[in-house]
Amino acid sequence: MTATTNEPAIDVRGLTKRYGRRTAVDGLDLTIPTGVVAGFVGPNGAGKTTTLRMLLGLVRPSGGDGTVLGAPLGAPAAYLPRVGALIESPALYPTLSGRRNLAALAVLAGIPRAEVDARVEAILDQVGLAGRGADRFRSYSLGMKQRLAIGAALLTDPDLLVLDEPTNGLDPIGIREMRELIRSLGDGDSLGDGDSDGSAEPARRGRTVLVSSHLLAEVEQICDWLIVVEGGRLAYQGPTDRLMASQSIDVVLRPEHPEDVAPLADLLAGLGLPSTRGVDDVLTTVNVGARDSREYTRALASVNRAAASRGVTLIEMSPRRDSLEDRYQGLVTQAQAQTQEARR
Amino acid sequence: MSIVLTSIASSARRSFGAELVKLWRPSTAVAMGLLAALSVLSTVLVVSLADDGPSGGGSGSGGGPSGFDVTTGQLSAAAGIARGFAGGSTFTGLLIFLVVAIAITLEYGQGTLRTLFLREPRRLGWLAGRMALTLLLIAASLIAALVLSVAAAALVARIRGLDTSAWWSAAGTRALASGYLNALLSAAGFGVVGTALGVALRSTPLTLAVGVAWMFPLEHIIGDSWSGAARIFPGLVFDAVSQGGVPDARYAPALLAGIAYTLAAAAVAALALARRDVNS
Numbered sequence: 264m265t266a267t268t269n270e271p272a273i274d275v276r277g278l279t280k281r282y283g284r285r286t287a288v289d290g291l292d293l294t295i296p297t298g299v300v301a302g303f304v305g306p307n308g309a310g311k312t313t314t315l316r317m318l319l320g321l322v323r324p325s326g327g328d329g330t331v332l333g334a335p336l337g338a339p340a341a342y343l344p345r346v347g348a349l350i351e352s353p354a355l356y357p358t359l360s361g362r363r364n365l366a367a368l369a370v371l372a373g374i375p376r377a378e379v380d381a382r383v384e385a386i387l388d389q390v391g392l393a394g395r396g397a398d399r400f401r402s403y404s405l406g407m408k409q410r411l412a413i414g415a416a417l418l419t420d421p422d423l424l425v426l427d428e429p430t431n432g433l434d435p436i437g438i439r440e441m442r443e444l445i446r447s448l449g450d451g452d453s454l455g456d457g458d459s460d461g462s463a464e465p466a467r468r469g470r471t472v473l474v475s476s477h478l479l480a481e482v483e484q485i486c487d488w489l490i491v492v493e494g495g496r497l498a499y500q501g502p503t504d505r506l507m508a509s510q511s512i513d514v515v516l517r518p519e520h521p522e523d524v525a526p527l528a529d530l531l532a533g534l535g536l537p538s539t540r541g542v543d544d545v546l547t548t549v550n551v552g553a554r555d556s557r558e559y560t561r562a563l564a565s566v567n568r569a570a571a572s573r574g575v576t577l578i579e580m581s582p583r584r585d586s587l588e589d590r591y592q593g594l595v596t597q598a599q600a601q602t603q604e605a606r607r
Numbered sequence: 608m609s610i611v612l613t614s615i616a617s618s619a620r621r622s623f624g625a626e627l628v629k630l631w632r633p634s635t636a637v638a639m640g641l642l643a644a645l646s647v648l649s650t651v652l653v654v655s656l657a658d659d660g661p662s663g664g665g666s667g668s669g670g671g672p673s674g675f676d677v678t679t680g681q682l683s684a685a686a687g688i689a690r691g692f693a694g695g696s697t698f699t700g701l702l703i704f705l706v707v708a709i710a711i712t713l714e715y716g717q718g719t720l721r722t723l724f725l726r727e728p729r730r731l732g733w734l735a736g737r738m739a740l741t742l743l744l745i746a747a748s749l750i751a752a753l754v755l756s757v758a759a760a761a762l763v764a765r766i767r768g769l770d771t772s773a774w775w776s777a778a779g780t781r782a783l784a785s786g787y788l789n790a791l792l793s794a795a796g797f798g799v800v801g802t803a804l805g806v807a808l809r810s811t812p813l814t815l816a817v818g819v820a821w822m823f824p825l826e827h828i829i830g831d832s833w834s835g836a837a838r839i840f841p842g843l844v845f846d847a848v849s850q851g852g853v854p855d856a857r858y859a860p861a862l863l864a865g866i867a868y869t870l871a872a873a874a875v876a877a878l879a880l881a882r883r884d885v886n887s
Binding site: 316348352359363367372376415416 | 621632719725728885
């Protein structure tokens with residue numbers, strides 16, 4: 264089953280959850296296009312899991328409305344059959360085998376009895392547990408439990424897959440396996456041209472995947488859409504590369520001769536590019552003014568030509584970009600400041 | 608309205624099927640085995656400890672549970688075939704309460720309830736299917752327990768030299784059927800109350816502490832000094848139903864009170880499950 268419209272997979276406005284006097288999620292507006300792998304990040308207690316639970320009908324919102332897969336948020340029975348989800352830790356029956364766990368959920372999901380066995384075997388194979396299907400769930404390693412839980416989420420071949428911290432507690436190999444699995448789930452049923460080419464538009468694919476994570480490196484590698492929340496409020500949502508493209512790019516320049524540092528700084532000032540002198544006789548310019556990688560390349564070429572015209576040979580020109588973590592930290596700090604301002 | 612009911616029925620059917628798949632685990636066999644063992648044990652105790660006496664004696668004056676307070680004369684009557692089975696109803700009721708309460712609270716504790724509700728968001732339908740299977744399982748377990756109980760009763764009666772010829776008459780069969788039906792009604796009541804309490808409290812230790820402490824020792828302690836307790840408190844009411852009435856609570860009022868408790872508990876379970884957030 265795949266999505267066939269350009270309608271957002273998730274489109275909610277003013278999503279709010281209050282527990283007594285505490286507001287866990289505060290008027291969140293979310294729009295997640297169909298077909299993206301979206302990363303949902305924020306510090307602990309930012310409201311990520313509560314938001315996911317509201318989207319999945321487990322928790323009743325205190326306010327807000329919208330649609331999930333085109334169906335009203337208040338009618339989860341209308342859209343959950345097309346959604347697969349893993350929320351927090353994998354929760355299956357410890358004394359049942361992996362196969363029987365999946366079979367019970369397949370029957371509950373309404374998969375015809377005659378198709379249950381074949382479907383369960385296909386899922387076990389897909390998540391790499393074909394040889395362990397008869398073993399009890401409690402005998403599985405954490406990574407295997409996570410994979411079986413994702414398998415459970417895939418039983419109905421969902422249009423929307425929601426994964427809450429799927430790499431939690433996994434070792435590096437487990438994290439890599441999980442990353443590859445998520446990427447393959449997002450890549451499946453390709454409808455469009457696939458990879459992002461650095462433009463602001465996300466890659467279009469068949470299945471929408473929403474992954475909550477606190478591992479930004481993971482999000483950066485697998486997600487083409489990013490949502491950042493802090494204090495229950497939205498700090499950013501949009502294509503991941505737009506967030507990264509909107510940042511300033513520092514460039515480190517190292518002339519062949521240390522005595523050329525001062526003339527190079529004057530030269531850059533003449534081009535309107537401020538610079539600072541660093542240790543080891545390098546110059547760091549701040550923001551070459553590029554909006555994308557092509558402009559960035561042109562800007563570097565201009566600097567290099569200008570330096571050469573003054574007889575300055577550059578032996579290093581290296582970008583120093585903010586990492587996603589830097590950008591994320593900036594967004595969170597900004598959101599925290601806004602929250603404090605609002606409270607005043 | 609009919610669309611809603613159809614939707615709930617379809618959901619209940621799927622829930623029933625899923626619960627049936629889940630039954631294939633050791634805990635199911637352990638629970639059914641315990642039920643049968645308790646029933647056999649109570650039967651052995653009732654038949655082997657029965658005092659010599661006429662069929663009219665033993666009306667709960669012995670201090671113990673009234674189902675245990677029987678005479679050999681009563682045992683030799685046609686209804687004697689079901690005496691042992693009925694005598695253990697307090698224990699089987701306790702066991703059913705424990706098993707059902709633990710099973711539902713573990714769904715919260717292990718987080719499996721959210722896994723289930725992600726696949727089946729119609730919570731009332733899910734609850735209906737689960738309760739239907741639970742009641743069916745109780746019914747099947749009680750049949751097995753009844754068969755074993757009758758076999759144990761016949762064996763111990765032969766060892767004691769009791770005359771059991773009346774057991775195998777039509778009246779004996781009717782007594783057995785009514786004993787089974789009463790035990791089933793009582794067990795269903797305990798099961799539904801256990802489910803409701805578990806859904807309301809969501810914690811295994813808390814549910815067991817509140818449910819077991821109230822319905823078993825406390826109700827019996829109060830019942831010892833106040834005869835009205837047997838007609839009002841749920842545990843004692845279900846007990847009275849299982850034994851076809853007791854001196855302090857006649858069968859018909861106890862049955863009505865038991866049905867009222869069961870329906871109220873089902874309503875509480877449905878309301879709590881449908882309205883409350885699933886945060887575990």
